[in-house]
Amino acid sequence: MTTLEKVRQRAEADAKTYGYYLHPDPEFLNDLLEGLKKNEERYGYPSCPCRVASGKFEFDRDIICPCDYRDPDVAEFGFCYCGLFVRKDVVEKKLPIHSIPERRPVEKQARAYAMAPEVIEKPARATVGVAEETAQVKKKFWYCKQCGYTVFREDPPYICPICKAKRELFAEITIGAFVRG
Numbered sequence: 001m002t003t004l005e006k007v008r009q010r011a012e013a014d015a016k017t018y019g020y021y022l023h024p025d026p027e028f029l030n031d032l033l034e035g036l037k038k039n040e041e042r043y044g045y046p047s048c049p050c051r052v053a054s055g056k057f058e059f060d061r062d063i064i065c066p067c068d069y070r071d072p073d074v075a076e077f078g079f080c081y082c083g084l085f086v087r088k089d090v091v092e093k094k095l096p097i098h099s100i101p102e103r104r105p106v107e108k109q110a111r112a113y114a115m116a117p118e119v120i121e122k123p124a125r126a127t128v129g130v131a132e133e134t135a136q137v138k139k140k141f142w143y144c145k146q147c148g149y150t151v152f153r154e155d156p157p158y159i160c161p162i163c164k165a166k167r168e169l170f171a172e173i174t175i176g177a178f179v180r181g
């Protein structure tokens with residue numbers, strides 16, 4: 001069974017290998033590690049705690065931590081999309097952590113959202129239409145209008161973990177066109 005300590009050790013070892021550091025805020029770091037642990041238990045692999053995974057290994061390969069987007073993000077911004085891996089200048093407080101653009105193509109994000117097992121309940125009938133399926137959506141895709149942080153859950157968070165915006169600043173992302181595509 002995956003333990004939080006194991007997830008932490010793995011992240012620390014990986015950071016060391018690449019000359020990175022982990023997020024300097026222990027509470028925030030803990031949340032990210034918890035997210036990785038939960039995803040590993042749920043899917044069998046540690047998909048990114050800040051992104052929606054489809055539950056299909058091949059499809060999610062690019063967002064298994066450390067994801068394909070980490071190194072270009074650290075090189076360009078100083079930290080990865082979640083902020084788990086950071087550069088030395090971030091730890092030294094020379095560079096603030098803020099929201100950064102998502103490199104994962106939006107089509108992949110939308111497809112993952114449509115494929116995620118928790119998103120859509122199994123239709124009662126095999127012939128159920130896509131519109132009927134989407135009406136059974138339980139969780140939603142939310143984004144922070146202030147910083148662009150995205151999260152997949154029933155309700156938006158009370159506080160944005162990235163920019164600390166209040167819940168009112170979250171809006172739902174509707175991607176019906178992709179779901180139906």
Ligand code: SF4
Binds near residue numbers: 081
């Ligand atoms: S964004 Fe960071 S935490 Fe998320 S998968 Fe990539 S490296 Fe891991």
